[in-house]
Amino acid sequence: MTARVLAGLFALAAVMGARPAPRRPGAVPAIRAAADSFPHARHAKLFTTCASCHAGVITGDSARFLPSPELCATCHNGELVRAVDWAPHPPRFTNVLLDHARHLAIFARTGVAPEHACQRCHAPADSAGFMIVGRADPERCVSCHGRGAPSHLVQRSCEPCHTPLHDAPALAVAQIRAFPRPPSHDSTWTLNHGSAATGSTCAVCHAQQFCAACHVNARSVGAIQGLAADDRVATIVRTETVTYPRPPSHLAAAWPRQHGVVARAGIAECANCHTQQSCLGCHRAAERVMPVLALPRRSQGGAAGVDLSGLKPADHLPDQLLRHRVVAAGGTGSCNVCHRPAYCVSCHDAAKAPGFHGPDFVSRHAQQAYAAEAECASCHQTQVFCRSCHRSLGESNTGAPIGKFHDKQPGWLFGHGGVARRAIETCAGCHEQSFCLKCHSAVGGQGVNPHGNHFDPSVQGKNMATCRLCHGSSVPSR
Amino acid sequence: MRLRAWCGTVALALAAAASGTPLAAQAVRLHGTTTTQYVELRPIVYDSTANADTGAYVSLPVAYAAPFTQDLELSAWGFGVTGLRAYALVRGRAALGSSLIWPQSDTHFEALYAYLELEQPRYLLRLGRQQRSSGLGFYGFDGLTAAWRPLAALRLETYGGRGLARASMESFNASAITSLDPLRPDQGTILLGASVWAAPSPRSTFSAIYQREILSDRSGLVSERAAFDGRVGVGTRLILSGSADADIARQQWGKAQLSAMVLLGHGSSVEVEAFQYRPALDLSSIWGVFMPESHAGYSATATVAAARDLSFTGAYTYRHWQPLSSGSPFLVDVGDDQNELTLGAHGRLGAWALDGSYHLELGFGGDQSAGDLAAAYAPEDGWRAGVQATAFQQTDMFRVASGTVYGLGGNVRTPLTSRLGVSANLMRYFHRRLTGTTGVDWNQTRLSVTFDWTMGADADRVGDYR
Numbered sequence: 001m002t003a004r005v006l007a008g009l010f011a012l013a014a015v016m017g018a019r020p021a022p023r024r025p026g027a028v029p030a031i032r033a034a035a036d037s038f039p040h041a042r043h044a045k046l047f048t049t050c051a052s053c054h055a056g057v058i059t060g061d062s063a064r065f066l067p068s069p070e071l072c073a074t075c076h077n078g079e080l081v082r083a084v085d086w087a088p089h090p091p092r093f094t095n096v097l098l099d100h101a102r103h104l105a106i107f108a109r110t111g112v113a114p115e116h117a118c119q120r121c122h123a124p125a126d127s128a129g130f131m132i133v134g135r136a137d138p139e140r141c142v143s144c145h146g147r148g149a150p151s152h153l154v155q156r157s158c159e160p161c162h163t164p165l166h167d168a169p170a171l172a173v174a175q176i177r178a179f180p181r182p183p184s185h186d187s188t189w190t191l192n193h194g195s196a197a198t199g200s201t202c203a204v205c206h207a208q209q210f211c212a213a214c215h216v217n218a219r220s221v222g223a224i225q226g227l228a229a230d231d232r233v234a235t236i237v238r239t240e241t242v243t244y245p246r247p248p249s250h251l252a253a254a255w256p257r258q259h260g261v262v263a264r265a266g267i268a269e270c271a272n273c274h275t276q277q278s279c280l281g282c283h284r285a286a287e288r289v290m291p292v293l294a295l296p297r298r299s300q301g302g303a304a305g306v307d308l309s310g311l312k313p314a315d316h317l318p319d320q321l322l323r324h325r326v327v328a329a330g331g332t333g334s335c336n337v338c339h340r341p342a343y344c345v346s347c348h349d350a351a352k353a354p355g356f357h358g359p360d361f362v363s364r365h366a367q368q369a370y371a372a373e374a375e376c377a378s379c380h381q382t383q384v385f386c387r388s389c390h391r392s393l394g395e396s397n398t399g400a401p402i403g404k405f406h407d408k409q410p411g412w413l414f415g416h417g418g419v420a421r422r423a424i425e426t427c428a429g430c431h432e433q434s435f436c437l438k439c440h441s442a443v444g445g446q447g448v449n450p451h452g453n454h455f456d457p458s459v460q461g462k463n464m465a466t467c468r469l470c471h472g473s474s475v476p477s478r
Numbered sequence: 479m480r481l482r483a484w485c486g487t488v489a490l491a492l493a494a495a496a497s498g499t500p501l502a503a504q505a506v507r508l509h510g511t512t513t514t515q516y517v518e519l520r521p522i523v524y525d526s527t528a529n530a531d532t533g534a535y536v537s538l539p540v541a542y543a544a545p546f547t548q549d550l551e552l553s554a555w556g557f558g559v560t561g562l563r564a565y566a567l568v569r570g571r572a573a574l575g576s577s578l579i580w581p582q583s584d585t586h587f588e589a590l591y592a593y594l595e596l597e598q599p600r601y602l603l604r605l606g607r608q609q610r611s612s613g614l615g616f617y618g619f620d621g622l623t624a625a626w627r628p629l630a631a632l633r634l635e636t637y638g639g640r641g642l643a644r645a646s647m648e649s650f651n652a653s654a655i656t657s658l659d660p661l662r663p664d665q666g667t668i669l670l671g672a673s674v675w676a677a678p679s680p681r682s683t684f685s686a687i688y689q690r691e692i693l694s695d696r697s698g699l700v701s702e703r704a705a706f707d708g709r710v711g712v713g714t715r716l717i718l719s720g721s722a723d724a725d726i727a728r729q730q731w732g733k734a735q736l737s738a739m740v741l742l743g744h745g746s747s748v749e750v751e752a753f754q755y756r757p758a759l760d761l762s763s764i765w766g767v768f769m770p771e772s773h774a775g776y777s778a779t780a781t782v783a784a785a786r787d788l789s790f791t792g793a794y795t796y797r798h799w800q801p802l803s804s805g806s807p808f809l810v811d812v813g814d815d816q817n818e819l820t821l822g823a824h825g826r827l828g829a830w831a832l833d834g835s836y837h838l839e840l841g842f843g844g845d846q847s848a849g850d851l852a853a854a855y856a857p858e859d860g861w862r863a864g865v866q867a868t869a870f871q872q873t874d875m876f877r878v879a880s881g882t883v884y885g886l887g888g889n890v891r892t893p894l895t896s897r898l899g900v901s902a903n904l905m906r907y908f909h910r911r912l913t914g915t916t917g918v919d920w921n922q923t924r925l926s927v928t929f930d931w932t933m934g935a936d937a938d939r940v941g942d943y944r
Contacts, residue, residue, distance in 0.1 A: 253680055257630045264599070314680030315709070318747050318781065319739060323719055326707035329612035330675025330685040331625055331635040341591050341609070342509070342551045342567050348616060359850055359868045360885060360907060362517075363920045367872060370843025371797060371816050372755050372773070375733065378615030381646035383659045385581045391658070392579040393521045393918055394538070400524035404533060406876045407916055411808025417768075418802040418809065419876065422842065424770045425757050433661040433764050440764075452769030459728050463698035463761035469661055470764065 037089055044131040046075075050118040057100045057118075093170035095163045095204065098136075120144075153182040157201050164203040166228035173232045179205050190214075190245050194272075197223045207233035214242050216305040217271040217296050244273050244306045256313055267291040273306045281308035282338045348379055369426050377425055386429035396430040421452065433469065443472040505935035509551040512929040517543045519578055520919035535916050544574040545583045553935075559596070566592040585654055588647045590618075601626050607647075610637060610671065612687045613705030613723050613733075615758070618642035619669045631677040641669030641691055641700075644760070650700075663762050666694040681711025691760070701760040702727040715741050725758055728766065732756045745783030752776045755797075773799045775816075787826035794819050799842060812875060816841025829857040831864075846872040860893035866905070879917025882910045887924075897932040 047053065053071065056064030066088035076084040107117040120126070121140050122133035138152040141161065146152060165176065184196070202223070207230030212218035219225070249255060249262070263270055275298040283292060298305055312320075315327060328335050328344075335344070347356045357365065369376055380386060390396040395405070406412040420427050427436075440450040457477065460467055467475040521538045528534040548570040555563035567590045573583040582588075593606030602625040609618045621639010628634070643650050650667045671689035678684075685707045691700040705723035712718060722734035737751035756772035759765045775797035783789045795818040802812055822835040831854045839846045847870065854864025868885040887905030894900060902925070909920035 256680065257677075260599075261630075315677070315683055317681070317717055317739070318741070318745065319749065323709070325611075325613055326683050326685060326709045326719065326721065327675075329673065329687055329705065329707050330683070331623075331633055331673050334633070334675065334677075340551070340553075341565070342549070344611065345549075345567065345590060348611065359866065359905065360870070360883070360920075360922075360924075362519075363883060363907070363918075363922075364846065364848065364870060364872065366874060367839055367844050367846045370875070371818075371839070371841070372757070373795075373818070375615065375755070375757065377645060377757065379645050381643050381648070381655070383655050383662070384643075384646055384648065387658050388579060389581050393519060394523045394535070395918065398524055400535070401533065404524060405535065405916055408874065408878045409808070409810055409812075409876055411810075412876070413808075415806045415808030418806045419812065420768055421771045422773070422799050422802065424759070424765050424768055428763075428765055432659050436764065437661075450764075450768050455767065455769055456729070460761060460767055462727055463693070463700065465663060465693075465698055466761055466764060466767075470767075 038086070040131040040133050041129075044129065047131070049115050050131075050133075051114075054118075058104060060101050093168070093172070093175070095165065095168035095171060097159075097161055097163050151183065153180055154184070157199070158204040159200055162204045164200065164228070165205060165207055165230055165233070166203065171232070173235050176205075176232055177236050191247055200226075203227050209234040209237050212303055213237040213240070214244065214303055215272055216275045216298065216303045217268075218303065220271075220296070242303070253314075264291055267294045271295050275305035278306050278308050281311055366426075369429065370423050372423065372425070376429075382425060382428050387432075390430045397432070397435050417450075437470060441470045443470065443474075445470075505554070505556045507553045507932065507934040509553075509932045510930070511547075511549040511551075512931075513547045513549075514574065514927050515543070515545050515547075515580075516923070516925040517545075517578075517580070518922045518924070519543065520921065521578070522916070522918055537919050540919075540921075541577040543576040543578040543580040543583070545576065545580040546572045546574050561597040562595070563597075564594050568592065582654075585648070590647055600628070608637075610689075612673065612685070612689075613707050613721055614687060614689055614703050616645050617669060617671075617689065617691075618647050621669070633675040634673075635675070636670075636672040638668070638670040640694075641667035659763075661764075663693060663698075667691050667700050668694055668696075679711060681717065682709060684708045693762075698761065699727055700762045701725070701758070703732075703758060717741065723758070725756075727761055730756065731772075732758050744786075745781065745789060747779075747781050749779045750776070751778075771800050773797050777818075789824050791822040791824075792820070797841070813841055816843070829855055831856055842875070844872060844874040844876075846870065848872075854889075860891070860899070862889070862891040862901075864889050868905075868907075874917070877916040881917065881920060883920045884908045884910070899930040900928070901930070902927045 051058050053067040054065060056062060056066075069087050072084060072086055075081045076086075103121070104114070104117050107120060108114070112120060115130070119128065119130070119133060121136045123140075124132065124134075124137065138161075142149045142152040142155070145160070146155060149155065165171070185193075203226075206227060208218065208224055208227045209229060210233050211221070211224040211227065215221060215224060250259075252258070271294070274295055276292055276295045277298045279292045279295065317323070368374070376382065376386070387396055391398075397405075403409075403412040406416070409415060436450070437445050439446040439448045441447070457467075461475075464475060518540055519542070520540045522535045523538055524533065525536045526533040528536050550566075550568050550570075552566045552568075553563060554565075557563075569588045569590060571583050571586055571588070573580060576583065589607050591606075591608055593604050593608050595602065595604040602623070604623040604625075605621075607618065607620050608623060609616055610623075619637070619639040619641050621637065623635065623637040625633055625635040641650055642648060643652065643655055646655070648654050651662065651664050656662050656664070669689065669691050671687060673685060673687035675685040676683070686705070688704045690702045692698070693700060703723060703725055705721070707721040709717065709719045717739040718737070719739070720734075720736045723732040724730070725732050731754070733753070733755050735751055735753040737749055739747055739749035741747050752774070753776070754772055754774045757770050759770065775795060777793060777795035779791070779793040781789060781791045795816075797816040797818075799814050801814050802809065806812075817838075817840045819838045820835065821837075823833070825832045831852075833850075833852045835850050837846070837848045837850075848868070849870070850866070850868045852864055852866040854862055856862040856864070865888045866886075869883065871880075871882040873880040885905050885907040887903065889901070889903040891901040892899065905922075905924045907920055907922045907924075909922075
């Protein structure tokens with residue numbers, strides 16, 4: 001049973017892992033070489049010219065480009081030679097622009113014998129024997145057209161030989177998907193192709209949808225709009241996952257703080273990969289970063305753009321919830337880049353933030369207040385907040401004899417001083433100042449001195465009005 | 479008058495939002511949060527005839543509070559000047575037939591923020607009502623903030639204006655405060671401050687702030703404080719943090735902490751901390767003349783991420799006060815130490831999330847043992863439906879109010895559209911009293927329903943971290 005479950009899990013994992021691999025923009029699978037379907041070499045001694053079978057190549061009659069089965073059957077009739085079941089392959093659709101007659105004429109002008117003209121393209125090398133031929137190898141083309149180039153894929157321009165994709169409607173999706181990847185389209189190509197994408201060469205392999213799979217600003221980029229739309233390309237990109245490479249500048253540690261300068265200098269550059277939603281992952285863009293409004297919005301069916309959701313500044317460490325004051329204390333600027341004041345209020349709200357303290361804090365808070373596990377007065381105005389509720393519930397001083405509420409301490413009246421010094425804020429949560437002055441006042445109370453051993457009158461003397469609450473007009477100087 | 483002003487503001491905001499389809503050069507966004515709560519409580523009252531005429535606290539019938547809160551957040555920008563915007567976060571309150579007074583429910587209008595701001599790459603000016611949050615706590619004021627940013631990682635800022643009561647949007651001498659404490663000064667305050675913030679590396683940040691608060695007739699000082707916060711990343715694994723605030727007026731240190739956190743990778747970390755606590759009490763009240771004592775302690779926290787979506791947390795904190803019992807024979811069983819232990823676990827499997835925690839406190843103030851458990855189905859599209867259970871037991875040190883409470887409830891959050899969401903939370907608590915009559919009956923039902931909506935220009939930053 002366990003084995004079955006494990007096998008099932010492995011199978012499930014295999015299925016889930018069978019998604020198409022993430023593709024870097026511009027990546028195209030390598031081309032597969034086509035095999036020659038006719039054994040040319042075995043007929044080398046039979047035919048003296050290629051035109052014996054491929055007469056249409058010379059005359060331009062496409063119906064006679066390839067020999068018919070009947071022509072083969074003149075020999076392969078089962079009597080003279082064994083019968084064969086050979087038929088010319090169906091017309092092969094390509095985007096290659098090739099004029100055989102023109103090439104033959106050029107070869108003729110340059111003195112190439114007609115019987116050798118075909119081999120200049122269809123043989124693997126000039127030195128190959130007669131009828132050692134197959135499908136024309138593009139690398140043979142560059143022996144004339146490439147001025148010594150090592151590969152036909154390094155050509156800067158493809159149009160002389162290839163028609164734009166849009167003009168090759170017969171090409172199948174699989175053929176387009178199998179287009180070879182030029183050496184220029186290496187790992188750095190994605191980040192640097194912009195300067196090269198100015199001519200019509202791109203259109204040989206690419207259509208609008210290919211660029212729009214990554215470029216969120218495809219609709220405003222002239223080079224992309226210059227490409228034709230193509231449903232076959234749309235089919236290809238729909239099945240592939242786009243991952244955006246990070247430019248070297250974005251890898252710098254200081255980039256989160258410095259990117260604003262770059263963005264302000266030229267937001268259009270950012271718009272290649274970033275939508276407004278990218279920025280909204282952190283910025284409240286519309287209000288604070290007006291240039292972001294120049295970015296395109298994420299559109300349905302369009303490129304998703306770089307997803308920065310969940311990105312946090314480097315200083316937002318795991319204890320950020322408890323330690324963020326070091327950042328917040330710096331003033332208005334840093335937090336407000338990402339957060340509205342209302343976000344802070346969602347927790348730092350004396351009257352309306354039940355989620356901050358946890359369940360039923362109303363009943364539990366006394367212990368935390370006594371121990372001063374947090375400074376209640378930072379967020380709660382004790383007179384308004386604590387005392388109003390305690391008074392409403394009858395827990396504040398309500399006329400009961402002193403000590404009746406603190407009934408677990410029989411000697412509370414005489415022992416409360418030490419507790420008060422430890423947790424004076426909790427006293428203020430219930431008691432008005434006048435309550436304490438009933439005893440601790442020099443003029444209206446019992447004259448019980450509340451000052452501790454280290455009391456410095458000069459400190460409180462900075463606000464004499466408070467001194468007068470107890471001492472009246474006769475505030476002692478010492 | 480306040481209600482009228484609030485209605486006027488709402489009407490203006492709605493009118494602006496109704497026409498708030500973004501224009502070429504102007505945009506307005508209105509975001510509102512409407513919250514209604516229902517809270518059952520059972521007050522107590524002292525009855526001098528109870529307990530054989532010796533007097534005792536007795537419970538009154540169950541009462542309830544139904545506070546209604548309407549937050550409106552208005553953002554307007556695009557006035558033809560890049561970086562200029564208006565922002566306001568105002569709150570309206572009402573009590574829906576409550577028989578209890580919920581804190582501040584009789585304050586029908588409150589402006590948490592209302593300012594005009596001009597932000598440029600190098601400087602920022604903000605004029606109006608604003609709050610300043612720092613190591614000193616929250617201080618609101620009506621005035622001007624000016625910030626200068628000569629470098630990307632350096633900001634100098636100064637601010638000042640009419641001060642508001644600390645941690646409140648009421649003026650220093652507002653009737654809402656003086657009615658609860660008649661001895662407060664009968665005049666307002668002037669608040670002045672300056673701060674510097676620097677971030678020399680992505681993981682290193684320093685900030686310092688100085689703030690002075692004086693009575694508006696300049697007859698006395700209310701508070702003069704400073705705070706420093708620093709965090710340094712050493713390599714990729716070690717984070718050192720430190721903070722301290724000083725009461726300059728009283729010439730003594732307030733809170734301070736020093737911690738070191740080691741990042742173990744994959745979400746695991748270990749942190750140790752030493753700290754001191756002393757309350758900050760301004761000179762306008764008598765509380766400071768009682769010479770409050772500080773306490774100190776240390777803590778250790780470990781977070782272990784056992785798997786990508788499974789983590790465990792454990793924390794221990796120790797606090798110590800100056801010895802009290804030796805000097806006060808009238809107090810019973812008042813220790814000088816407190817121990818706190820917290821254990822937690824978080825797991826997620828697909829859209830299912832499970833959180834559990836246990837919290838134990840033993841020491842000064844009383845003892846408390848509490849456990850919480852929550853399970854939720856929360857797919858990534860923002861919907862959430864969950865159940866939660868809680869149980870706690872506590873014993874107070876200074877009054878007989880011990881009890882055990884169990885709670886059970888549920889919550890739901892439904893983002894109906896990208897601009898409209900509804901959430902609700904219901905809990906029922908069952909109190910099993912152990913001893914005493916002084917405490918409030920904790921048999922309670924609590925319900926809150928919240929509507930969150932946005933109108934006008936493009937919705938703000940999406941997700942929870944708005």
